[in-house]
Amino acid sequence: MEPIMAVVIGVIYATAIYMMLRRSIVKLVIGLILISNAANLLIFATAGMTRDAPPLIPMNGDPLGDVIADPLPQALVLTAIVIAFGVLSFAVVLIRRAYQIVGVDDMDQMKDTDT
Amino acid sequence: MNPEVALPILIPLAAGALSMAFWRSRMMQRLIGIAGTAALLATSIWLFASVQSQGYVVMNAGGWAAPFGITLVADLLSAIMVVLTGIIGFAVAVYSLPTIGRGHETFGYYPLMHLLLAGVAGAFLTGDIFNLYVWFEVMLLASFALLILGGERAQMEGAIKYVTLNLLSSVIFLSAVGLLYGLLGTLNMADIARRVALVEDNTLIDVVAVMFMISFGIKAAAFPLFFWLPAAYHTPPVAVSALFAGLLTKVGVYALFRVFTLIFNQSVGYTHEILLWGAGLTMLTGVLGAAAQFEFRRILSFHIVSQIGYMLMGLALFTPLALIGGVFYILHHIIVKTNLFLISGVVYRLKGTHDLKQLGGVYKAWPLLGVLFLIPALSLAGVPPLSGFFAKFVLIRASIEAGHIGITVIALLVGLLTLYSMTKIWAEVFWKKSPEDAPSARVSPLSQRHLWLMLLPVVGLAACTVFIGLNGQLLYDVAEASAAQLLDPQAYIDAVLGEQP
Numbered sequence: 001m002e003p004i005m006a007v008v009i010g011v012i013y014a015t016a017i018y019m020m021l022r023r024s025i026v027k028l029v030i031g032l033i034l035i036s037n038a039a040n041l042l043i044f045a046t047a048g049m050t051r052d053a054p055p056l057i058p059m060n061g062d063p064l065g066d067v068i069a070d071p072l073p074q075a076l077v078l079t080a081i082v083i084a085f086g087v088l089s090f091a092v093v094l095i096r097r098a099y100q101i102v103g104v105d106d107m108d109q110m111k112d113t114d115t
Numbered sequence: 116m117n118p119e120v121a122l123p124i125l126i127p128l129a130a131g132a133l134s135m136a137f138w139r140s141r142m143m144q145r146l147i148g149i150a151g152t153a154a155l156l157a158t159s160i161w162l163f164a165s166v167q168s169q170g171y172v173v174m175n176a177g178g179w180a181a182p183f184g185i186t187l188v189a190d191l192l193s194a195i196m197v198v199l200t201g202i203i204g205f206a207v208a209v210y211s212l213p214t215i216g217r218g219h220e221t222f223g224y225y226p227l228m229h230l231l232l233a234g235v236a237g238a239f240l241t242g243d244i245f246n247l248y249v250w251f252e253v254m255l256l257a258s259f260a261l262l263i264l265g266g267e268r269a270q271m272e273g274a275i276k277y278v279t280l281n282l283l284s285s286v287i288f289l290s291a292v293g294l295l296y297g298l299l300g301t302l303n304m305a306d307i308a309r310r311v312a313l314v315e316d317n318t319l320i321d322v323v324a325v326m327f328m329i330s331f332g333i334k335a336a337a338f339p340l341f342f343w344l345p346a347a348y349h350t351p352p353v354a355v356s357a358l359f360a361g362l363l364t365k366v367g368v369y370a371l372f373r374v375f376t377l378i379f380n381q382s383v384g385y386t387h388e389i390l391l392w393g394a395g396l397t398m399l400t401g402v403l404g405a406a407a408q409f410e411f412r413r414i415l416s417f418h419i420v421s422q423i424g425y426m427l428m429g430l431a432l433f434t435p436l437a438l439i440g441g442v443f444y445i446l447h448h449i450i451v452k453t454n455l456f457l458i459s460g461v462v463y464r465l466k467g468t469h470d471l472k473q474l475g476g477v478y479k480a481w482p483l484l485g486v487l488f489l490i491p492a493l494s495l496a497g498v499p500p501l502s503g504f505f506a507k508f509v510l511i512r513a514s515i516e517a518g519h520i521g522i523t524v525i526a527l528l529v530g531l532l533t534l535y536s537m538t539k540i541w542a543e544v545f546w547k548k549s550p551e552d553a554p555s556a557r558v559s560p561l562s563q564r565h566l567w568l569m570l571l572p573v574v575g576l577a578a579c580t581v582f583i584g585l586n587g588q589l590l591y592d593v594a595e596a597s598a599a600q601l602l603d604p605q606a607y608i609d610a611v612l613g614e615q616p
Contacts (some may be wrong), residue, residue, distance in 0.1 A: 011436055020283070025275060032282055039289040044250075046297030073296065076245055083252045090259055091278055097263070098271040110272040 001049035009045065010044040012038040023107045025095045032091055037085035040077050120174045121164055122158040123197050123236040125493055127151060127204075133230030144225040145212060145255055150210040151229055155236070156201030159194075166194040169461060170600075171610035175243070175607040181612045182306040186242035190612055191597035192442060196239045196369055199449045200238040200577070203361040204232045206572035210457055211354045213565035219352065221266050227264075231257035231358065238366045242611055244292055245302045247370065248285065251334070255281050258363060261355045262347060273347035280343040284333035288355050291326035298323070300467070305611035308377045308604050314402025317382050324379040324386050327395075331374070335367030337396035337427060341420045348419070349412035349469070356412060361453035365445060368426050372441065375430060376601040383433055390431035395525045398424030411459045411469040411544065414536055418495065429510055430525065432517045438598035440510035443590060447494065447583055449500040452493040454576035458484070461569050462544060464561055471540065476549035485545045487570070493542065494584070497536035502583035505591065544583070572599045 012034055019031030050070040099105050130151025138145035166172050166189050176185045189197070208228070215224050234254025241247050259281075263274045296302060298319055299310045314320055329340070336344040344364070348356050371390075379386055401421025408414045426448070431440020459469065461484060466474055478485035496499035497508075507530055515522045583590050600606065 021281070027359075028275075028279060032279065034281070035286050036289075039286045039293065042290050042294070043293035046293045070300075072302070073293070076293070076296070076302075079245070079249065083249065087252065087256060087259075087282060090256065091282070094259070094263065094271070094274060094278060097266060098275055101266065101268050101271050110275060112269055114270055 002045065005049060006040070007047045009038055009041050012041065025105050025107060025110075027097065028107070029091050029095055033088055036080075036088065040080050040084065043080065044077050050100050073082070117165065117172045117174045119158060119162040120172050120189050120240055121176075123155055123162060123201070124187075124233055124240060125449065126154050126158060127229040127233035127236065128558050129226045129426045130154070131226045131233065134225045134229065135223075138223075141217070141220050144220060147209065148225045148228065149205075152201070152204040152232070155232060156198075156205045158507065159197040159201035159236075160187055162230050163194040163198050163311045166191055171607065173611055182301055185246055186303055186305070186611055187240050188242035188305075188607075189240055189608060190595065190600045192369070192372060192601060194443070195446060195593065195597060197236055197363070199365075199446065200235050200239065200358075200362060202576075203358065204554060205448060206453065206457070206576055207361075209359045210357070210460070210569060210572045213568045214354050214460060215352060222264055224264060225256045225260070227261050228358065231261065231362075235362050235366055239369060242294070242304050243302055243305050246290055247304075249291060251285060251288065251366070251370075254363070254366065255285065258359060261358075262351050264351065264355070267350070270350040273350040276343045277347040280333055284330045284340075287326055287333075288330035291323050291330060294319075294323050294326070303611065304373070304377060305608040309608050309612070311378055311381065311516045314381075320379065321382055321385060322374075324382075325389070327374050327379070328371070328386065328389065331367045331370045332393065333367070333428070334364070335371060335392050335423050336397075336420050336425055337362050337367075338400050338420075341401070341423075344420060345413055346414040348416040349403050349410065353412075353456060353463065356416075357456035357460070359454045360415065360426065360456050361449045364419055364423055365449055368423060368445060369541050371427065372430055372601065376438070377604045377607060380604065387431045387433050390427055391519065391522060394424045394427035394431050395522050396424075398525055398529040399431060402529045402536070406532055408536075408538075409471045409543075411462065411471060411474070411540065412456065414461060414471075414540060418455075418533065418536070419452060420535065421497070422452070424529070425507070425526065427509060428514065428522055431521075432513055432519065434517050434604060435511055435595075435598055436509060436516060437513035437592045438601055439591065440506060440513050440593040442597045442601075443509055446590060447506045448595065449582070450576050450579050450583075451491040451503065454573060455488075455495065455581070457569070457573050457576070458488050458491070459494065461566075461573065464569065471543040473550060474544045475547045476545075478545035483530040484570075485541075487573050487577050488545065489541070490580055492537040494580050496537050497530045498534070500584045500587075502580050502587075502590075504584070505587045509591075530585075 016031045016038055018062060019027045031091035047070040055068040055071050130147050132142045134147045168579055172189045174187045178506045227435035231254055234250050237249055237250035241250055243574060259278055263270050299307055301307055311320055333340040348359055398421045401417050405414045426441050426444050462477060463469055494503040497503040510524050
């Protein structure tokens with residue numbers, strides 16, 4: 001399972017970077033969405049792709065068994081998804097406002113503040 | 116329990132929530148703005164005092180022991196940074212009173228400012244690498260919103276670059292955290308440091324180290340990834356630029372200092388060599404960019420970039436003396452740079468423009484302002500006896516001792532060019548006659564009370580600069596103790612995890 005995931009994550013990263021290098025700001029945001037999802041998948045995959053039991057302790061006695069799923073990456077992904085979602089919704093609003101104010105969706109024409 | 120570690124985070128969060136509650140009352144928001152930042156400054160000094168007496172102040176949130184729970188930890192470097200956050204926050208809050216317009220206030224300027232301060236303080240105090248990411252995001256989101264308040268065209272264009280590059284840097288950071296967790300199975304920075312030292316094969320660790328370097332390098336605006344900074348920092352209101360200039364890039368620098376002294380100190384010859392090249396090129400490109408500009412705040416923005424190079428140089432040389440220089444430089448730079456931005460705002464309010472060619476005659480009309488500008492400007496350029504001189508002197512001495520002549524030459528040259536562009540501002544803005552077509556006629560008159568409110572933080576920060584200059588030894592001792600802590604990761608690990616058998 002891991003090799004497939006690795007390839008998938010790599011392809012998503014590559015697609016995201018390709019999209020971010022385009023001139024259109026809409027494609028820029030699509031790139032941002034993809035790249036943050038790629039990072040989330042990467043964290044998820046670091047725990048290992050196994051069909052393990054959840055890390056729960058039965059009421060009576062036995063401590064954790066031999067194979068358990070690592071819950072921490074899932075908690076991390078959950079946090080990261082929430083943050084990425086907040087930031088991306090900001091980015092979407094930003095490009096909408098920028099499009100309204102500047103009147104183009106071409107990064108090459110947004111160079112007034114550059115040197 | 117050590118509540119002083121948590122308070123610099125909780126106070127701005129609470130102040131932000133309170134000012135949200137008083138959404139409609141500008142008066143209350145301003146009051147909370149002043150009171151909240153004053154309380155932040157007070158607790159940060161408390162934290163500094165207890166770090167001085169105890170060495171490390173550690174708090175485990177929720178009582179979960181160190182590698183499992185979320186740790187807040189302050190060593191001297193974090194404590195210094197938090198004190199500076201308090202000073203800058205308070206100065207900017209005072210400065211905001213007369214300069215931030217009604218439109219900004221009703222769209223949540225104060226809550227965002229508090230949130231930004233909370234994020235910055237959180238990033239300085241956390242001992243957990245994933246939490247560092249979370250605090251980065253808190254800080255960034257607040258800064259995104261502050262940057263576009265007002266919604267002018269230049270702000271939008273600057274913001275798109277700022278948002279994109281900073282998001283990219285966050286994603287790289289997040290990926291690096293994921294890989295590090297996959298390698299070591301822990302997120303607590305002290306625990307990571309302990310386990311990295313046990314890893315036999317450093318190849319993967321080095322890859323992760325470079326990812327951290329790229330990510331924090333973008334946030335710190337290091338070469339070659341600094342382009343978002345001069346594109347964005349001169350667009351928002353001056354109080355916001357000053358807050359950004361003082362604190363945001365320094366969080367990236369702090370993270371680099373923390374990570375590359377505590378965790379990635381195994382293959383110094385590899386990682387710190389890259390950092391050294393980055394530092395030299397950052398200095399050079401920043402100052403050359405500044406020399407080419409004719410807009411007050413753009414010059415200052417490019418100077419941030421070049422000064423970041425000096426701090427990285429301190430880290431990259433990685434000798435005790437160089438780290439002292441780096442810490443001293445951060446300490447001095449935050450105060451000076453914020454002050455310069457605040458002064459640019461005063462000039463703008465008096466003359467109605469940031470364009471050097473249209474400015475002039477400020478010294479004749481307001482000699483006090485000229486003197487107030489000279490103090491941070493000369494300090495930034497490194498003229499003795501002001502604070503910047505000692506910082507530069509220590510760094511250059513360290514680089515000579517380490518035998519890196521190339522970086523020494525660059526540092527000296529950049530110091531000279533900094534002086535050149537500061538004299539350019541001085542000559543154009545303060546000294547030459549006001550040009551015929553100056554737009555100052557259009558500026559609405561500024562009441563004395565407002566002028567003094569704007570000058571108050573400027574005077575305070577200038578006094579800090581002079582104080583550091585006159586009491587160099589005092590600050591040097593603090594920087595020395597802090598550098599000693601940075602070079603002794605074992606003490607940090609023991610403080611967080613408890614003594615290992």
